[in-house]
Amino acid sequence: MAIHREHELHSRRIGRNLGLGLVLGAFVALVFGLTIVKVSNLDPAAAAPQVTGTAQ
Amino acid sequence: MSDSSVIDRGQEAEFGDFVQLLKPRVMSLVVFTAMVGLLVAPVPVHPFVAATSILFIALGGGASGALNMWYDADIDRVMRRTANRPIPAGRVSEGEALGLGLALSGFSCVMLGLAANWVAAAFLAFTIFFYVVVYTVWLKRTTPQNIVIGGAAGAFPPMIGWAVATGGVSVESVMMFALIFMWTPPHFWALALFMKDDYSKAGVPMLTVTHGRKVTRAHILAYTLLLAPVAIGTGFTAIGGPVYLVAAVLLSAGFIRGAWRIFRRDETMAEADRYLAERRFFRFSLAYLFLLFSALLGQAALRSLAIGGW
Known part of the structure; x- marks a missing residue:
């Protein structure tokens, strides 16, 4: 069976592939956003004792 | 077996068929009740964390929907109302539904744990287990009280939302x-x-x-x-x-x-x-x-x- 660069399968599955691509892209954006929130929202009250501990 | 026999199934599954496996209408109820559970809790949650948590709760609900459709494919083929679901209609194979359901189950629980807390994640895992194993596999076909027990699975989302905010019950x-x-x-x-x-x-x-x-x-x-x-x-x-x-x-x-x-x-x-x-x-x-x-x-x-x- 000859392998073509543009198999008919590619056009048939374009919707699925685009959909999956969008889902994966959205997931990357989501993890990135979550990372930003978690890093910038560290609880100052929880972090404070450590800071004083190292200072002494 | 030539590879064309694998590729050329009668009907090709579209992206929407996989969305159908997640039971989007049930999901909308899950999203709403989980959101209320999260918002009425006395502990404020960062809006982005709240939105992602609800998304993963919904995804966990969708995963249990896919596993339900995998197990109930034989029933769905017989009943008129469900005969056009992706598996009975032949657009998605049972193995694909099982794979999608299992993968999303693990995914949603781990991500909810990372986004919110592990109490909420454990709650979500239990909800999926309850709906798929206790309700779908065990009790749905054995007792006329199946609806009552299945209702418990649908009742968990506001508790999960509450646990996202407070970390408890x-x-x-x-x-x-x-x-x-x-x-x-x-x-x-x-x-x-x-x-x-x-x-x-x-x-x-x-x-x-x-x-x-x-x-x-x-x-x-x-x-x-x-x-x-x-x-x-x-x-x-x-x-x-x-x-x-x-x-x-x-x-x-x-x-x-x-x-x-x-x-x-x-x-x-x-x-x-x-x-x-x-x-x-x-x-x-x-x-x-x-x-x-x-x-x-x-x-x-x-x-x-x-x-x-x-």
């Missing part, structure tokens, strides 16, 4: 659970009365088939009467308030009135007006739950403005 979250738990049986039995799906052919022991329609009508009334004190009692907890209480009393009165009407009818009366009262009761049950949870949300909004709480 409390009276308020248990009351929200009880609310949906008691609401599910009358809601589904009303549907079973007028849908007349061929459950007996599919081997599912629905109450309408095993105990008859008269008993089902009595069960609807009984659960509706038990639901009212739960709905009104929630008004006296920390998430309740005068606005919610008024809504709960009025809605419960309307719900009991509808259930009483169903109880008083027999099949000849129902056939005569094509199950009008049953259809109305079913539609009202959807509005009932939506308005009750909206009232909880409204009460929380008033509380944040320091008015209208207890």
